[in-house]
Amino acid sequence: MTLPAAVNRCIEQLKAEHHAPLCAYVYDLPALERHIKAMREVLPENCELFYAAKANPEARVLKTLAPWVDGFEAASGGELTWLHEQCPDQPLIFGGPGKLDRELDIAMQYCISAFHVESVTELRSLARIARERGVRAPVMLRLNLKLARAPQSRLVMGGKPTPFGLDEEGLASALKIVREESSLELKGLHFHLLSHQLDVDAHLELIRSYFLTFRQLCADHNLQLPVLNVGGGMGIHYQDVTQSFDWARFCRGLKELIDEYGMGATRIRFEIGRFISAACGYYVMQVLDIKSSHGEFFAIGRGGTHHFRTPAAQGHDHPFTVVRGTEPAQITGQSVTLVGQLCTPKDVLARQQPVAQLAIGDLLVFTLAGAYAWNISHQNFLMHEPPRKVFIEG
Ligand SMILES: *Cc1c(COP(=O)(O)O)cnc(C)c1O
Numbered sequence: 001m002t003l004p005a006a007v008n009r010c011i012e013q014l015k016a017e018h019h020a021p022l023c024a025y026v027y028d029l030p031a032l033e034r035h036i037k038a039m040r041e042v043l044p045e046n047c048e049l050f051y052a053a054k055a056n057p058e059a060r061v062l063k064t065l066a067p068w069v070d071g072f073e074a075a076s077g078g079e080l081t082w083l084h085e086q087c088p089d090q091p092l093i094f095g096g097p098g099k100l101d102r103e104l105d106i107a108m109q110y111c112i113s114a115f116h117v118e119s120v121t122e123l124r125s126l127a128r129i130a131r132e133r134g135v136r137a138p139v140m141l142r143l144n145l146k147l148a149r150a151p152q153s154r155l156v157m158g159g160k161p162t163p164f165g166l167d168e169e170g171l172a173s174a175l176k177i178v179r180e181e182s183s184l185e186l187k188g189l190h191f192h193l194l195s196h197q198l199d200v201d202a203h204l205e206l207i208r209s210y211f212l213t214f215r216q217l218c219a220d221h222n223l224q225l226p227v228l229n230v231g232g233g234m235g236i237h238y239q240d241v242t243q244s245f246d247w248a249r250f251c252r253g254l255k256e257l258i259d260e261y262g263m264g265a266t267r268i269r270f271e272i273g274r275f276i277s278a279a280c281g282y283y284v285m286q287v288l289d290i291k292s293s294h295g296e297f298f299a300i301g302r303g304g305t306h307h308f309r310t311p312a313a314q315g316h317d318h319p320f321t322v323v324r325g326t327e328p329a330q331i332t333g334q335s336v337t338l339v340g341q342l343c344t345p346k347d348v349l350a351r352q353q354p355v356a357q358l359a360i361g362d363l364l365v366f367t368l369a370g371a372y373a374w375n376i377s378h379q380n381f382l383m384h385e386p387p388r389k390v391f392i393e394g
Contacts, residue, residue, distance in 0.1 A: 021286040023303040024388040032280035055273030055371040073271040077103030130183035158193035192231025234275035274371040281370025297336040304340015309377040317350035329357035
């Protein structure tokens with residue numbers, strides 16, 4: 001796989017500027033901007049696109065996305081405050097289980113588009129806090145739907161017992177609270193059942209059942225709701241990017257479903273993380289050592305899974321490219337396991353990967369490292385230096 005020219009240039013420059021072995025995250029902001037614009041362009045008219053910031057909350061990433069999204073989704077009080085500080089005018093969604101009263105209270109001062117309520121207890125707290133402040137809190141009720149066919153993907157957080165959202169049976173009691181509490185303003189329903197979705201047709205079927213359920217629940221409970229949040233979860237195929245979620249095809253199917261189910265007057269809201277930011281990030285490790293152990297080659301890079309836990313978290317071999325240095329090859333046409341500097345056999349980024357050539361001093365550039373990467377890593381383990389962070393500008 002060849003790296004984009006801007007990324008190559010950036011890495012060459014880093015190498016020239018620094019004499020110590022390199023370890024860095026490189027974020028290609030112009031590429032991120034092109035990607036979000038392209039996503040936006042094909043999105044049907046009545047749809048909204050929020051960015052789920054937990055995928056990558058880097059300030060520069062947020063600021064690049066801000067003009068092209070309808071807002072940000074925060075999955076915790078900490079994220080919420082961070083997002084408010086970085087982009088005070090962006091509409092925010094406050095989701096996630098176990099919200100503290102204090103966090104709900106602070107949120108009342110921000111530009112909140114919706115509180116995603118995950119339980120009846122939380123709904124009661126929200127009502128009380130909003131009442132005390134004399135404001136109305138915009139509420140979306142998260143539902144853990146029971147579907148005829150449970151969704152299939154590597155990470156499912158609904159359609160089965162989970163700590164997220166309300167069961168459909170719990171909806172009536174939640175609605176009773178909403179009707180009694182004038183401090184709550186019900187905006188709509190929220191479904192987010194899975195992540196790592198690669199199959200467009202399966203996802204369209206899921207959206208179809210969301211539409212059907214939304215309409216049915218509105219009819220059953222006599223509700224007129226302006227917003228339906230259909231979550232995120234569009235997947236990246238790490239071994240073959242061309243098999244990643246086909247967003248353009250999905251949007252064409254989505255438009256057909258919107259027409260078929262008369263959903264044109266409802267705002268269909270997405271909150272997407274991985275699919276937005278994964279491709280803009282690169283994790284770069286310079287090779288410190290190459291050795292053979294019991295017949296297998298290992299390349300030890302500067303850094304490791306304490307910076308870049310994605311391959312360990314996903315249990316996969318992460319895709320990478322070798323940027324050759326000036327040393328003659330020590331390995332030619334062999335397989336090598338790429339590891340970091342940690343004293344644990346779990347510190348593996350890719351196992352037994354064929355490389356054409358590799359030498360000490362070469363760079364291993366891991367692609368698709370812009371989502372659930374640095375910020376999900378156990379950064380202080382072993383107290384190694386953090387990676388440099390470099391942002392390519394337009
Ligand atoms: C994490 C999360 C998302 C984003 O998921 P991606 O797979 O990164 O798109 C959206 N909604 C909720 C409620 C989440 O927890």
